Amino acid sequence: MPTTTEYPTIKLFNTMARAVEVFTPIKRGQVGIYSCGPTVYHDVHIGNMRAFIFADILRRTFDYADYKVTQVMNITDVGHLTDDANDGEDKMIVAMRREGMDAWDIAKKYTDTFLKHCRLLNIHRPDYMPHATDHIPEQITMIKHLEEKGYTYKTSDGIYFDTSKLKDYGHLARLDIEGLKAGERVDMGEKRNITDFALWKFSPTDSKRDMEWASPWGVGFPGWHIECSAMAGRYLGDHFDIHTGGIDLIPVHHSNEIAQSECANDCRFVNYWMHTAFLNLKGGLKMSKSSGDFLTLDSIIARDIDPLAFRYLCLMCHYRMGMDFDWEGLKAAATGYRRLVDRVQTLARDVDIALVTLGGYAQEYIAKIDADLFDDLNTSKVLAHIWTLLDDSKLTSAEKSALVARYDAVLQLELLTHEKQEIVVPTEVQELIKAREEARKARDFNQADELRNKIVHLGYNLKDTNGKTEVIKL
Numbered sequence: 001m002p003t004t005t006e007y008p009t010i011k012l013f014n015t016m017a018r019a020v021e022v023f024t025p026i027k028r029g030q031v032g033i034y035s036c037g038p039t040v041y042h043d044v045h046i047g048n049m050r051a052f053i054f055a056d057i058l059r060r061t062f063d064y065a066d067y068k069v070t071q072v073m074n075i076t077d078v079g080h081l082t083d084d085a086n087d088g089e090d091k092m093i094v095a096m097r098r099e100g101m102d103a104w105d106i107a108k109k110y111t112d113t114f115l116k117h118c119r120l121l122n123i124h125r126p127d128y129m130p131h132a133t134d135h136i137p138e139q140i141t142m143i144k145h146l147e148e149k150g151y152t153y154k155t156s157d158g159i160y161f162d163t164s165k166l167k168d169y170g171h172l173a174r175l176d177i178e179g180l181k182a183g184e185r186v187d188m189g190e191k192r193n194i195t196d197f198a199l200w201k202f203s204p205t206d207s208k209r210d211m212e213w214a215s216p217w218g219v220g221f222p223g224w225h226i227e228c229s230a231m232a233g234r235y236l237g238d239h240f241d242i243h244t245g246g247i248d249l250i251p252v253h254h255s256n257e258i259a260q261s262e263c264a265n266d267c268r269f270v271n272y273w274m275h276t277a278f279l280n281l282k283g284g285l286k287m288s289k290s291s292g293d294f295l296t297l298d299s300i301i302a303r304d305i306d307p308l309a310f311r312y313l314c315l316m317c318h319y320r321m322g323m324d325f326d327w328e329g330l331k332a333a334a335t336g337y338r339r340l341v342d343r344v345q346t347l348a349r350d351v352d353i354a355l356v357t358l359g360g361y362a363q364e365y366i367a368k369i370d371a372d373l374f375d376d377l378n379t380s381k382v383l384a385h386i387w388t389l390l391d392d393s394k395l396t397s398a399e400k401s402a403l404v405a406r407y408d409a410v411l412q413l414e415l416l417t418h419e420k421q422e423i424v425v426p427t428e429v430q431e432l433i434k435a436r437e438e439a440r441k442a443r444d445f446n447q448a449d450e451l452r453n454k455i456v457h458l459g460y461n462l463k464d465t466n467g468k469t470e471v472i473k474l
């Protein structure tokens with residue numbers, strides 16, 4: 001990396017400090033990012049996809065700023081997948097019963113769906129996407145280190161981390177440990193402290209699990225939290241720059257990752273913790289339908305809504321703000337997104353962006369847009385600038401196209417290249433359209449109107465211009 005390179009100042013909200021801070025990399029011009037990935041015993045819902053879109057904007061912002069980015073995202077295909085309180089049934093076992101498949105096939109099925117959804121949302125594939133099941137030795141080694149240092153204890157069902165050995169356990173979440181103890185009602189089993197968690201779980205003695213491994217403590221499988229600590233260390237080192245996830249991961253999962261990694265490695269784990277707020281469903285919508293299916297990107301596609309309209313909707317809301325979601329809001333975003341694409345593409349029709357030279361006035365736009373992007377990734381302001389510049393008569397069409405292209409490298413909304421979605425018209429509607437054409441030719445306009453009403457009733461409409469009929473999806 002040439003020492004003369006100037007890197008822009010990037011400010012990020014660090015959950016650890018509860019403040020926006022200037023980002024200082026560990027190594028000049030480089031950034032290591034670990035993003036907690038999906039659990040693959042079920043579809044990933046759109047709230048989780050919001051967090052992955054944010055992680056993508058973060059990595060692309062650093063790409064745009066000319067950093068050398070190393071991003072790691074784990075695939076959680078094993079782990080003590082109960083709820084955070086470490087009780088309840090392992091969710092992978094619930095999935096196996098639900099679908100009549102073994103654990104490996106379940107994990108493959110949902111990993112494939114997740115990757116498909118990432119592609120449709122233009123989420124850059126992280127540089128490493130390790131599976132927890134491919135890194136069991138690293139997890140065992142880390143637990144051994146913790147054991148040697150006296151941070152663990154054994155119960156009848158596994159090896160646990162003793163959180164009382166750390167004086168600042170839960171600092172990231174500002175956990176009130178005394179308050180937790182006072183409010184404690186759930187059965188702690190053999191756990192010594194309410195916040196203690198499993199590092200290794202023993203397999204049941206009376207049955208064989210699909211996923212289990214030998215270990216110094218007996219046959220079993222890792223706890224959920226240890227995998228992220230082990231894989232982050234494996235690919236980014238003991239100390240790295242940025243860790244991302246949803247805000248729901250702060251109190252337990254990320255608190256536990258910090259405890260394990262810092263105790264095992266004797267150094268600070270992460271410099272900047274970044275978290276995406278929730279996506280809140282409005283109007284009686286539920287994340288999980290009564291059939292047990294989650295509201296996913298497939299639910300959006302099934303309604304004929306462009307997946308990138310969902311990305312656009314996410315980018316219009318700051319990642320640290322709760323985002324309200326309902327179908328009306330998404331449809332409005334889809335209309336806005338389509339209008340933006342149409343505006344940009346009309347403008348860019350005959351422009352070769354590679355040949356555009358930006359004048360001083362266009363450079364002022366770059367300064368303004370960069371400032372907002374680098375101010376804790378304010379994508380909604382970046383989009384607002386794009387709308388403004390499209391209307392600015394002091395810019396040439398070529399400059400406008402070049403500016404849009406520059407920021408679409410980060411936004412990834414395909415503003416210059418997105419193709420209009422082909423409407424798939426059902427046969428029933430096609431036949432009605434044909435019949436209507438014939439009625440019109442025979443000048444039977446009452447019949448033609450009646451047929452048109454039937455078409456509208458089925459969710460389509462027709463636009464007659466210059467002797468041609470265009471089908472529109474309502």
Ligand SMILES: [Zn+2]
Pocket residue numbers: 035036037228253
């Ligand atoms: Zn994680």
